[in-house]
Amino acid sequence: MMFRYIFLVVFLTDSLRNFHVSGCDVNCADKPVFTPSRLVVKYGDPTSATCVACQGVCHDKLFGLEKSVGDVTENGTMLYWTVGKLTDWDPSPMCYYNTDSGDQCCTTLPVIVYQPPENVSISFVNHSGPMFENSQYTLQCIVENVAPVGNLVVTFYRGQTELSRQKSSSKPQDKPVTDTFTLNVNISKEDNGAQYWCEAKLELGPEGPQPPPVVTSENITATVHYGPHLQKTGNLESIKITEGQSLQLNCSAVGNPSPSYIWTVPPESHSSFNDSVVTIKSVGFEHNGQYTCKVSSEDRTATVTFTVDVQADVIPYIITAVVIAAVVIVFVGLIVYFQYYRHNKMGHYNLKDVLSFHKRQAVPLDP
Ligand SMILES: *[C@@H]1O[C@H](CO)[C@@H](O)[C@H](O)[C@H]1NC(C)=O
Ligand SMILES: *[C@@H]1O[C@H](CO)[C@@H](O)[C@H](O)[C@H]1NC(C)=O
Ligand SMILES: *[C@@H]1O[C@H](CO)[C@@H](O)[C@H](O)[C@H]1NC(C)=O
Ligand SMILES: *[C@@H]1O[C@H](CO)[C@@H](O)[C@H](O)[C@H]1NC(C)=O
Ligand SMILES: *[C@@H]1O[C@H](CO)[C@@H](O)[C@H](O)[C@H]1NC(C)=O
Ligand SMILES: *[C@@H]1O[C@H](CO)[C@@H](O)[C@H](O)[C@H]1NC(C)=O
Ligand SMILES: *[C@@H]1O[C@H](CO)[C@@H](O)[C@H](O)[C@H]1NC(C)=O
Numbered sequence: 001m002m003f004r005y006i007f008l009v010v011f012l013t014d015s016l017r018n019f020h021v022s023g024c025d026v027n028c029a030d031k032p033v034f035t036p037s038r039l040v041v042k043y044g045d046p047t048s049a050t051c052v053a054c055q056g057v058c059h060d061k062l063f064g065l066e067k068s069v070g071d072v073t074e075n076g077t078m079l080y081w082t083v084g085k086l087t088d089w090d091p092s093p094m095c096y097y098n099t100d101s102g103d104q105c106c107t108t109l110p111v112i113v114y115q116p117p118e119n120v121s122i123s124f125v126n127h128s129g130p131m132f133e134n135s136q137y138t139l140q141c142i143v144e145n146v147a148p149v150g151n152l153v154v155t156f157y158r159g160q161t162e163l164s165r166q167k168s169s170s171k172p173q174d175k176p177v178t179d180t181f182t183l184n185v186n187i188s189k190e191d192n193g194a195q196y197w198c199e200a201k202l203e204l205g206p207e208g209p210q211p212p213p214v215v216t217s218e219n220i221t222a223t224v225h226y227g228p229h230l231q232k233t234g235n236l237e238s239i240k241i242t243e244g245q246s247l248q249l250n251c252s253a254v255g256n257p258s259p260s261y262i263w264t265v266p267p268e269s270h271s272s273f274n275d276s277v278v279t280i281k282s283v284g285f286e287h288n289g290q291y292t293c294k295v296s297s298e299d300r301t302a303t304v305t306f307t308v309d310v311q312a313d314v315i316p317y318i319i320t321a322v323v324i325a326a327v328v329i330v331f332v333g334l335i336v337y338f339q340y341y342r343h344n345k346m347g348h349y350n351l352k353d354v355l356s357f358h359k360r361q362a363v364p365l366d367p
Pocket of ligand 4: 219
């Protein structure tokens with residue numbers, strides 16, 4: 001008696017809705033048997049099941065099948081339950097027979113009535129327009145009119161990548177409900193152009209339709225504004241360059257929208273630049289100084305400063321110096337050589353020559 005009472009309590013709390021007959025014992029021996037033992041039916045579809053109320057033990061016993069929808073036909077102890085169009089969210093029929101002690105022995109056929117979601121939509125909660133990098137946003141997937149919500153599994157995707165799989169946290173319910181699922185996502189610049197979508201799947205077990213019913217949302221494309229981020233940050237120290245050489249300053253940055261560039265350059269250079277790269281074919285002293293590149297994308301900016309130190313080209317001076325030195329050396333050498341020649345060899349013959357010159361000159365002059 002105690003055992004039966006406990007069971008009754010469990011039965012009552014577990015499925016109050018199936019409690020059609022007072023004092024029905026679903027844990028008795030030789031229970032009625034349903035074939036199939038479980039039904040999964042789409043709302044509005046036909047269905048049927050057979051119950052053998054008692055296996056040879058109910059010659060003179062009363063038996064039957066209680067139902068909220070459909071028709072019952074009998075053949076011996078076989079009971080046929082048929083429904084042309086299932087429009088009840090909780091139709092679970094109960095098959096029973098009366099025992100000798102006056103109680104009832106019964107079996108309830110579990111029937112899951114399902115309805116795939118009417119609509120699945122995805123959005124970023126409380127947000128429209130472009131997003132900003134390094135911020136968190138909340139994706140929301142709304143699944144409309146799905147039953148039973150307890151069998152619903154929602155999956156969020158970014159492209160083909162699964163982000164999160166969630167089960168409903170709302171209380172189990174046979175009738176269709178609309179449920180909302182959320183997922184926090186950290187948005188980075190790589191998410192610009194990424195497609196987000198969600199999928200609602202009813203997991204109805206092996207008795208359910210194969211494959212299980214799946215409804216997917218449309219894709220939403222993320223537009224992420226970011227940057228500007230400078231691509232090269234090194235080498236910002238003083239750039240030493242010799243006059244006459246070519247100079248290139250690169251402050252390329254990435255950003256969405258595409259960044260614009262404004263350069264502040266030494267006033268003496270009389271130039272203005274609005275491109276990511278500044279090129280000076282031949283550097284002069286007027287190009288000496290600081291070059292500041294201001295990169296802007298909307299109201300976000302980044303700046304980089306290059307200090308250009310133009311140095312004199314000393315090679316021409318060295319060449320000139322070498323040439324002058326060479327000339328001087330040659331000149332000095334010549335002087336030294338002639339000095340030596342005069343004092344030594346030239347001096348020796350010189351006397352004779354000078355004398356003979358005087359003689360020869362003297363001859364015609366003194367006939
Ligand atoms: C009842 O069942 C028996 C066998 O189980 C079968 O031969 C007979 O045709 C059935 N009668 C009806 C009306 O279905
Ligand atoms: C699904 O829901 C979205 C968002 O509420 C709506 O724009 C769309 O028209 C709906 N589609 C259908 C088939 O109801
Ligand atoms: C969205 O905005 C509404 C009203 O402004 C607010 O009640 C709700 O909590 C917001 N939702 C989220 C997820 O921030
Ligand atoms: C959404 O995008 C993914 C890949 O990014 C694609 O596989 C899927 O077919 C798209 N869905 C729709 C409804 O366009
Ligand atoms: C998002 O960023 C926050 C802090 O920036 C971090 O705590 C959180 O774990 C991140 N979430 C994901 C899903 O990466
Ligand atoms: C400037 O730097 C970027 C990034 O390092 C590079 O992709 C680009 O080719 C450079 N531009 C020039 C003209 O060198
Ligand atoms: C850059 O300057 C040139 C001439 O100085 C001009 O034609 C061009 O439109 C400018 N570009 C931008 C993006 O300001």
